[in-house]
Amino acid sequence: MDDETESLALAIGHRVREQRQAREWTLDRLAAEAGVSRRMIVNVEQGAVNPSVGTLLRLSDALGVRLPALVHTRGAASDLVEVTRRGEGAVLWTGEHGGRGVLVAGIESPDVVELWDWTLEAGERHASEAHSTGTRELLHVIDGEVVIEVAGVAHGLAAGDALTFAADVDHAYANRSSSTARFSLAVFELGVGSSHRTAGS
Template sequence: MSDLEELTQALARNLKRWRTERGFTLEGLAARSGVSRGMIIQIEQARTNPSVGTTVKLADALGVSITTLLDHDHTPQVRVVLPGQGVRMWSSRAGSDASMLLGDDRRGPVEMWTYRLEPGDGTASDPHPAGTFEMLHVTEGELTLEVDGERYAVPAGGAVSFEANLPHAYRNEGPGPMEMTMAVSIPPVRSSGA
């Protein structure tokens, strides 16, 4: 089985498990996430490989990390992620990419990512649920962070944190690559019986 097939199967299994565990009907999860009922059915039946945006919407609606939805192993107490073993979640033609390194749902979802943005490249994110918090540490180059239309320059060695319930974007406006590590804390979801 290829890595993509393994991820598709894991997503199908985990989405259904978490939807059931949270007490959400297909319609309830569709309304909560903004993902159509038909798409959720296709994902749960492993008939499609959804976009990162769709996966993020479902994870946010369920109150779990993307890592939890894509986890094909049950996470042990200690998990070591070796270089190159993160799950690539986004890439651009320019060579930029983002990989999910770790995630944990024990005290509310927490995720750790690495980003590499080539000069002139960037990516935007829709607002996350209220209470979502991001922390970024720039290890190379300079990050231009936009949060709700405001721009912030973060140089190599610098860090920034912000409430991520507003539109935000990461850009590299410098002459060389920009690399950063990002931690995302998502508030736990309580079932509303939907």
């Protein structure tokens, strides 16, 4: 891991441990609630791994907190405004050719909205597991061409095109062209963690 990635991994680990301990949960309890291994929880809390977006989503839902609360170093904020400056977003995915998925902003749970800035280099693809029931995504292509796969059906988009889709099924973003593609992505998820809060969190 480079310094930026290591710093983010340590910050995520601290926040996950803090949230788990606030609920007086054991490592085994969080592992069971999130559907990930105990070893993964240990590695995340120690900052020893750069967890996947899927793992982070499972942890945030199990803990009943929004994903940005686990990954963001807060920028300037007040009761009305929270600012994330250029370069302050959390890089949560890096492609094999240098593409990046950056979480740049989000609003509080239980109804979560996340704003992402994605870059896919030629030939890169990011697959996502189905999110919780009712989750929707809105995507707008800024540069290049992107193929969005939703439940096995591919939808080709060019610069200026937009797509809204149900994200509670398996989906993926791919760049099948020979040039860089960039898109903005908003994720809307209802009731994050609500099923776990009633179980004692």
